[in-house]
Amino acid sequence: MDDNMLQPHTEPSYVERLRRQGVRVTPQRLIVLEALAAHSGHITADEILRWAALRYPAINLATIYRTLEMLISIGLVAQSDFGSGISYFELVGEAPHHHLVCEHCHAVLEVDDKALQPLHESILHGYGFATNSRHLALFGCCQACLAALEQSVR
Amino acid sequence: MDDNMLQPHTEPSYVERLRRQGVRVTPQRLIVLEALAAHSGHITADEILRWAALRYPAINLATIYRTLEMLISIGLVAQSDFGSGISYFELVGEAPHHHLVCEHCHAVLEVDDKALQPLHESILHGYGFATNSRHLALFGCCQACLAALEQSVR
DNA sequence: GTGAGTGCAAATGCTTTGCAGACGT
DNA sequence: ACGTCTGCAAAGCATTTGCACTCAC
Numbered sequence: 001m002d003d004n005m006l007q008p009h010t011e012p013s014y015v016e017r018l019r020r021q022g023v024r025v026t027p028q029r030l031i032v033l034e035a036l037a038a039h040s041g042h043i044t045a046d047e048i049l050r051w052a053a054l055r056y057p058a059i060n061l062a063t064i065y066r067t068l069e070m071l072i073s074i075g076l077v078a079q080s081d082f083g084s085g086i087s088y089f090e091l092v093g094e095a096p097h098h099h100l101v102c103e104h105c106h107a108v109l110e111v112d113d114k115a116l117q118p119l120h121e122s123i124l125h126g127y128g129f130a131t132n133s134r135h136l137a138l139f140g141c142c143q144a145c146l147a148a149l150e151q152s153v154r
Numbered sequence: 155m156d157d158n159m160l161q162p163h164t165e166p167s168y169v170e171r172l173r174r175q176g177v178r179v180t181p182q183r184l185i186v187l188e189a190l191a192a193h194s195g196h197i198t199a200d201e202i203l204r205w206a207a208l209r210y211p212a213i214n215l216a217t218i219y220r221t222l223e224m225l226i227s228i229g230l231v232a233q234s235d236f237g238s239g240i241s242y243f244e245l246v247g248e249a250p251h252h253h254l255v256c257e258h259c260h261a262v263l264e265v266d267d268k269a270l271q272p273l274h275e276s277i278l279h280g281y282g283f284a285t286n287s288r289h290l291a292l293f294g295c296c297q298a299c300l301a302a303l304e305q306s307v308r
Numbered sequence: 309g310t311g312a313g314t315g316c317a318a319a320t321g322c323t324t325t326g327c328a329g330a331c332g333t
Numbered sequence: 334a335c336g337t338c339t340g341c342a343a344a345g346c347a348t349t350t351g352c353a354c355t356c357a358c
Binding site: 080081083084085087100102103109111115116118119122123126127128129130131132136137138139140141142143146 | 234235237238239254256257263265269270272273276277280281282283284285286290291292293294295296297300
């Protein structure tokens with residue numbers, strides 16, 4: 001199959017990175033990567049399926065899960081479970097960041113890892129535990145819901 | 155049924171707290187509370203079932219889930235999903251704390267909430283997001299696995 | 309006595325797996 | 334051509350739900 005036809009928007013580096021890992025470059029894998037790239041943030045397996053099916057209707061959910069598993073194992077993708085029982089996937093980018101998950105409206109904000117540097121250090125020193133700087137999830141209540149809650153109290 | 159026979163080890167305050175909420179006090183509910191109290195840390199629904207079945211064989215998993223849901227809704231129990239797709243439950247105690255989940259050996263350490271105070275504040279100020287002080291889960295690598303990894307590199 | 313709570317069994321939803329066939333190398 | 338990868342269908346697993354019965358109040 002013609003690579004150029006199917007991955008016009010894919011960073012060529014991904015193809016190389018797959019090859020370098022000794023795994024085969026297939027249209028399905030490129031499409032999963034494109035789906036991840038298109039949704040700069042987090043995306044579920046099912047969302048990848050629906051997005052991919054637009055251009056490659058025959059693609060199968062099992063293939064997507066297997067592809068994601070492979071991409072995670074080679075460090076190209078990070079998986080986060082926001083406590084919902086549903087896994088979210090995203091490309092591992094240059095800048096590590098984390099997620100603030102609102103327990104009320106389920107919105108997900110991203111936090112730059114720099115903001116958590118003091119946390120990493122205090123936990124490393126206090127507990128000898130090296131927190132992962134790639135995909136933490138912090139739960140709480142976002143600004144909008146905080147405001148709404150305050151309103152209802154009055 | 156005789157409460158005293160079935161909840162000799164249960165804090166009487168739990169019975170009162172249930173009554174105060176207007177929910178019925180049943181042996182199943184007391185046993186779930188005892189199971190949670192017996193495992194001071196985190197425990198899965200299935201572990202509660204096995205523990206409870208020792209003294210009350212007829213108890214059912216669905217009942218345990220429904221009981222946990224109720225206990226969470228009245229604030230007696232906290233639920234954490236450590237990214238494994240399995241929920242862990244624990245009694246909400248006096249001192250808020252969080253969990254450090256080792257991605258290698260799956261050990262779970264507890265962190266006092268005080269250690270995260272700077273984090274709460276910096277996120278509140280920087281993002282207007284009020285992080286939950288009850289059940290955060292932080293992922294990373296524990297001391298033992300860090301040491302083991304260092305060994306293997308040499 | 310009444311309705312909240314329970315047990316049972318079946319259903320749900322996400323994810324994984326077995327296997328035969330397809331395709332990247 | 335070889336062996337990896339895919340599609341399909343079925344299984345797994347934690348959790349939820351519908352319903353008739355039971356028991357705490």
